[in-house]
Amino acid sequence: MLNTSRPCQPQSGGFSFEDSRRNAVLEGNLSELGYSSPKARKTGTTIAGIVFKDGVILGADTRATDDMVVADKNCMKIHYIAPNIYCCGAGVAADAEVTTQMMSSNVELHSLSTGRPPLVVTVTRQLKQMLFRYQGHIGSSLIVGGVDVTGAHLYSAYPHGSYDKLPFLTMGSGAGPAISIFEDRFRPNMELEDAKQLVRDAIVAGIFCDLGSGSNVDLCIITQAGVQYLRAYDQPAQKGKKEGQYKYKPGTTAVLTKTVTPLPLDIVDESVQLMDTQ
């Protein structure tokens, strides 16, 4: 499929695969020494969405992982696309973030051009066409939900460019536990409080049953009337209180000899740094 007339020209912009072979050799050399190259940070996630009586509810956990270490304990996975359309992102964190920002700006321009508020199907179409164009190299799985003039809609988009339109959806590494909650308890046209509880339970299932998901539950409720973004709607995984003490009573160990040597030290510089332990 020879599309360019000068195939030997180096490509400017877009993905560059020039270093792929070198990287593979380096990876091999590193693994011989027992090290591994850094991996792209994935949001190892649970995201979910349902259509209920008045609109759409999107839910997500808030843990971002770097391999087996939690990189961000409270990241935002529900992204703004338009005043009436929001999008949950799973997969590679950077890809999901940038893809949703691009969709948001495209949709705003399109909306200005048409003179109409955006449709959820427009976002999905632009999203899947872009993801298909990049043949899966953009590793973001997204759930797009919103309320437009035609009603409430929920779509999922996969990295290779396929999409599904369903009344309830889950994605990410915690999708298995979450979908089981939905399959058991989802009903069409649920009331707001029942629907919020259901999405919360689905995300909590992902948080407890999937290692890649954790921390808090974020909810985003979109209706004809407007949007309610409930950051940290629920915090199921609180840090536990220590039950016992590891300190020993003074006198547990007998002291045999004691030598005191005072060191003459002067304070040269003093600075205080506060650590954010929230």
Add this chain to the structure above:
Amino acid sequence: MAAATATRFCQQLSSVSDMSPDWTTKEVSTGTTIMAVEYEGGVVIGADSRTTTGAYIANRVTDKLTPIHDRIFCCRSGSAADTQAIADIVTYQLGFHSIELDEAPLVQTAANLFKASCYRYREELMAGIIVAGWDKRRGGQVYTVPVGGMLVRQPVSVGGSGSTYIYGFMDSNYKPNMTKEQCLHLVSGALSLAMERDGSSGGVIRLAAISESGVERQVILGNQLPKWSTA
């Protein structure tokens, strides 16, 4: 036809040893059973409703019968992304052609548009498509465009990973000049047999009958599937 596990062009961004299960990294496939039959006055088409990513069922109520024009449908099998993209492209091309012509397009035209895309990009795509519909010139027609981009008209055609299990059933039970009801019976029977045996096919049976008067769609739910003697 086989479930799309072609990883030749799918560079994984992380290794499989990640904490995420394989269905978060595998491509979405409509490992499928699809079928189309011509009868006097139209065509009957049918498909299962399962979309898989690896061993996980991403969508258990998929609609694989995609309208391309008022009386032309396509049945999709293979990679979900590839077939959705091709179907969108052909829908656009056929709609444009139809407006230029100022009349309803031929099924043969739609089939050739599918063939053109599937053959040109045959190395990059994994798509097995059955094009079926009704037009004024030749009535009900079924054209099959399997992986690779061949185009051939057949009175009855099956496709997808589950089709291998029903070639015998189809060869022995299809008779020329059947009525619409007989065709519906044949398609639903064949699909339920394939769904029983093929792990990548399942869910509900979606049927459509296309004729001069229009399109009639129906769904056969899981508990209403035709039953066979081996329980």
